[in-house]
Amino acid sequence: MLTIGNYVKVKTLEEAYELNQARNSRIMGGMMWMRLGNARVKTIIDMSELGLNEIEETDHVFRIGAMCTLRQLEEHEGLRKFYGDGIAESLRHIVGVQFRNQATVGGSIYGRYGFSDVLTALLALDTFVELYNGGTVRLSEFVNRKADKDILVSVIVRKSKRKFRYESIRQTKTDFPVLTCSVVTGIYRGQESWFFSVGARPMKAALLEKQWEIPKDATDEQLTEYAKRVAAEFTYGSNMRGSAEYRQHLAEVLLRREMRSILDEYNAEEK
Ligand SMILES: Cc1cc2nc3c(=O)[nH]c(=O)nc-3n(C[C@H](O)[C@H](O)[C@H](O)COP(=O)(O)OP(=O)(O)OC[C@H]3O[C@@H](n4cnc5c(N)ncnc54)[C@H](O)[C@@H]3O)c2cc1C
Known part of the structure; x- marks a missing residue:
């Protein structure tokens, strides 16, 4: 159960920061996660009047x-x-x-x-x-x-001109994901770059950057190879939602799909 001693709606960020330095103080967001936990919170700090909702x-x-x-x-x-x-x-x-x-x-x-x-x-x-x-x-x-x-x-x-894709796998709708995966491309430091982030491995998301010029007409076999290389660079673990091997396999599939979707968009733009 969550027990809260004091509730303070702060007027400034400085006030929020100072109050938050006490060991048992907490900043409140939407409380959707925190309210499920077991804790004795001395002061809960509400920042909803600081104009941070835009x-x-x-x-x-x-x-x-x-x-x-x-x-x-x-x-x-x-x-x-x-x-x-x-x-x-x-x-x-x-x-x-x-x-x-x-x-x-x-x-x-x-x-x-x-x-x-x-x-x-x-x-x-x-x-x-x-x-x-x-x-x-x-x-x-x-x-x-x-x-x-x-x-x-x-x-x-x-803001930078990038193409962005996101996919996740869930065993049932609205459940926590078994794997999350995002692919982004764009010019970064003057070079074509690909950014891959994979989360729910079940460890938190990690990012990988590759300065690859993947041919726009890459075949599915080539993309499968790229996706396998990327997926192999992340580590995975097992839990009740899936094994490490299953997660790595899912990562390969999602990465390939997202890369294909981005290349298709590039090709459509050139027509
Ligand atoms: C049942 C359930 C299912 C969920 N499923 C998913 C899912 O499938 N995918 C997904 O991505 N997420 C999921 N979430 C997580 C959810 O999306 C939020 O990320 C989570 O509820 C935290 O946001 P909140 O605003 O509720 O934070 P709170 O619960 O209010 O706070 C969470 C923590 O962050 C701290 N905090 C809040 N705001 C700040 C701040 N500005 N500065 C410093 N510290 C701060 C709090 O002190 C607390 O420790 C799920 C959560 C629940 C409860």
């Missing part, structure tokens, strides 16, 4: 406030225009609309959950997290940091 689009970035809900992310037109249906695809399997109207981006990324669709998707893009005390760091670095008492203020996705 997605701001500038010429260069999407800045997603920590208190934005997963549903806001799923429905954002700007993100859809830039990255296609992939973002929505990474979210639409998470429980249900009412749930996604409450779970927050901050809680999802701060939690760095192994099963996270949200983390897998955002990791493959050019994404940073803005921390109150720790500054702005790449999500790929943040993901491997130990949880501390900092506050996640926003998630920043740098």
